Structure formats: structure tokens, C-alpha cells
Amino acid sequence: MAKYLISFPSAAMLVPADELEAVGHAARAVIEESKAAGVYVFAGGINESVPPVLVSADGTTQESGYPWAPPLNGGFTVLELPSRDEAIAWAARIAKACRCSQELRVFQFDPQS
Template sequence: MPRYLISFEKGSMDHIPEEDFPEVGKASHAVCQEAKDAGVFRFGGGLSYDDGDVEHAVVGTDGLVTDGPYLEGTELIGGFMTVDVPTREEALAWAAKIAAACRCPQDVRKFLHDPDLIE
């Protein structure tokens, strides 16, 4: 079955007042639980950028570590969910639910099929 990445960019939730974040968290967890109950949730979560660690690091083919985005203007992912659903339409329906819960648009991308990597 195809797998899809549903994600949003870092900063996409900056418009939400801080006092609303508990409600947003509860709503997004409810969608994830619904996806788990439906048997389509694979993995997901928000990415931390505010805990004092470097925002982003790139490891080159030579093993050299560079702090910061690889290319200027690179968009960082703020959060994501992966789902295993039979159709693009179903992936878009899950994205609509998580968009409403997180109060921000979601990007939907299909993973390339690789029988050596997908169970």
C-alpha cells in the first residue's frame, strides 16, 4: 500500500496564540489517534527547534558536519505524519484533518515504492 508524508513547514503555526497551543495539541493528537485506530498511522511528530540545540545540521558525504540549512532559504519541516493508505484521495483526507487540527496547511507527498524498504 502506498505511504504518504503529510507535513508542514517550521513557522506555519506562528500565527496561533500561545494560549491556544494546548487545544491545538489535543486536536492534533486526536487526529493521530484516529489514524492509529484506522490502522493507517505509521509515524509522526513535531520537530524541536527551541531547545537550545542547533536548528539544523547537514552531514556531507565526507562526514563533515555543517550547522544550519544546506542551502540558503531551505524550508525546515515543523511537523509530520506518515500514513499508509491505498489512494491519494485518502491521504488528502487525512491531511485535511491534520490541517484543521494544527491550523495550518499541509504538504502531501507520496513515498517512492521500494520493496526492499517497505514491509
């Protein structure tokens, strides 16, 4: 089975403030369903109030991400599933709950990890 990343950037979630609570309940319900199905690995969101730290190969740090890359933010779910079709189905459930499109990516398997 492969692990799939289902994610969205913060800017994609255009939900009126008075609907955020309902979206949160719906999203948590899908996560609970994934746990009950035994496919849940991890879920969460980037804490955007804490700035990223870029750590170089020599160990020096600076408070930023890669200057040339788009910011990394939003919500993420990792599920372990037997097929891409099943991953698409779960991504659709998450998209419906969050009321925004989701990106689906597969992790490459590293047998030494």
C-alpha cells in the same frame, strides 16, 4: 498501499498562544484516530532547538543544513493509505486540528527498503 507525508512548516502555524493547548489536543486526537484506523506510521515535529548537522560524503560535518535550501522545521505525519483521495481526507483532518494548511506528498516505493 502507499506512504504519505503530511506536513507543515512552523511558520504556517499562526495560532494564538491561548489556543495552543486546544490545538495540541485536537492534533493528538487525529493521530489517535489514525492509529485506531491502522494507517499510522509515524508523527512528530522537528526539534528546532537542536541545530542540524550537514554530513558530507567524506564524513566531515558542519553545524548547518544546506545553505541554499529553506529550513526544515514543523510537524510531520506519515500514514499508509490505499489512495491519494484518502490521504487528502486525512490531511484535511490534520489541517483542521492544527488550524493550518498541510502539504501532502507520496513516498516512492523502494522494493529493497
